[in-house]
Amino acid sequence: MDFPQLHGWSMTYREAAALQKELARRLEIASHLPERITAVAGVDVSYKKHGDQFFAAVVVLSFPDFHVIEEISARSRVTFPYIPGLLSFRELPVLLEAFRRLQTIPDVILVDGQGIAHPRGLGIASHLGLWLDLPTIGCAKSRLCGEYETPGARKGERTPLFLEGKQVGAVLTTRDGVKPLFISPGHKVDCPVATELALKCALRYRMPEPTRLAHRLSNDLRREDQLRS
Numbered sequence: 001m002d003f004p005q006l007h008g009w010s011m012t013y014r015e016a017a018a019l020q021k022e023l024a025r026r027l028e029i030a031s032h033l034p035e036r037i038t039a040v041a042g043v044d045v046s047y048k049k050h051g052d053q054f055f056a057a058v059v060v061l062s063f064p065d066f067h068v069i070e071e072i073s074a075r076s077r078v079t080f081p082y083i084p085g086l087l088s089f090r091e092l093p094v095l096l097e098a099f100r101r102l103q104t105i106p107d108v109i110l111v112d113g114q115g116i117a118h119p120r121g122l123g124i125a126s127h128l129g130l131w132l133d134l135p136t137i138g139c140a141k142s143r144l145c146g147e148y149e150t151p152g153a154r155k156g157e158r159t160p161l162f163l164e165g166k167q168v169g170a171v172l173t174t175r176d177g178v179k180p181l182f183i184s185p186g187h188k189v190d191c192p193v194a195t196e197l198a199l200k201c202a203l204r205y206r207m208p209e210p211t212r213l214a215h216r217l218s219n220d221l222r223r224e225d226q227l228r229s
Contacts, residue, residue, distance in 0.1 A: 001102045006131045009080075009093055016089050017120060023130055024121035032188035033135055033197075034107055037063045040201060041106035042210025043098075043128070045091040046218035047078070053225065054078045056094040057217035059210060060104045064200065066209050073221055074098035085144070087113060088124040096131060108135040108189070110201060110210045114144050115184035115194070117161055117169040129187025136186030137194040138169070139211055143182050153177050156199060160191075170195040174202035181206065 007019065040063045047054045053075060060070040074097040080090045091113075114123025115138030125138035146163040148171045155176050161169040161184065169184030172195055185194045201208035207215065 001099050001105060001132070003096075003099070003132050009089065013083060013086065016086050020086075020118075020120040020122040020127075023127065024116070026130060027116065027121070027126055028188050029116065029185050029190055030188070031135075031190050031193045033193065037107045037197075039063060039069060039104060039106045040197075040210050041104075041109045042112075042208065042212070042214040043095055043109060044112045044211060044214040044218045045095060046215070046222040048222060048226065052077050052079065053222075054091065054094045055218045055221040055225070056091070056098040057214045057221065058095070058098045058102055059213040059217060060102070060106050061210055061213070063107070066201075066203065068213070070102065070104045071217060072098045072101045073217065074101065075221065075225070085119050088122070088127040091124060092127055092131070095128065099132060106134065108137065108197065109186075110137050110139050110198065110208050111186060112139060112141070112207075112211045112215060114138045114140050114182070115169065115186035117144060117146055117163065117182060117184035119145050123184070123186070125184070125186030135188035137189055137198060138182070138184040138186050139198055139208055140182040140184070141179075141207075143171075151180050155202070158195060167191055172198060174199060174208070175204070175206050178206045181208075 111125035129136035
């Protein structure tokens with residue numbers, strides 16, 4: 001994939017937080033998905049605890065039958081520290097490196113992280129969407145911010161996620177009897193579309209199939225690297 005540089009990465013933590021606020025104003029929280037979706041991507045980044053080698057994976061699947069179309073990975077040394085709310089400044093550079101190697105342009109990307117359900121309105125899914133100018137959805141395993149009521153335990157049950165009185169996502173049960181996921185629009189989708197698509201991508205597991213396979217691939221890459229070192 002070819003895409004222009006949105007911004008540089010050399011900045012202080014205060015500058016990064018200010019940039020998030022600026023970029024959040026550029027987000028389009030409305031559905032720009034094609035009438036017929038044929039390819040969905042999942043992304044994830046894996047790294048050893050306290051390690052600086054990051055392994056990014058992008059898996060593109062056909063939709064709605066979920067056959068693998070393409071798998072791409074990248075690795076990079078990361079020096080930006082872990083700071084709550086600034087995850088994308090750690091993980092996006094290596095993810096973007098993987099996307100530059102990707103041949104298939106997906107209709108929508110599911111990200112293991114937050115979209116607009118973020119204190120400054122720009123989680124990693126939203127940040128990625130702006131870089132690629134593609135629809136993105138945040139599918140996080142835990143809450144970063146906001147208030148909600150716990151949904152029922154049956155697959156498909158959901159409750160709204162609110163931040164400062166505004167709905168920023170949904171808390172969605174993706175499989176009977178498991179903890180829900182926190183779904184939020186990233187870019188070029190809205191809350192209803194993001195939630196329904198995440199549910200359609202949830203097959204037999206808690207995680208949607210695209211992010212589940214990307215998670216597995218990134219972890220495999222990390223383990224293989226550890227065995228070699």
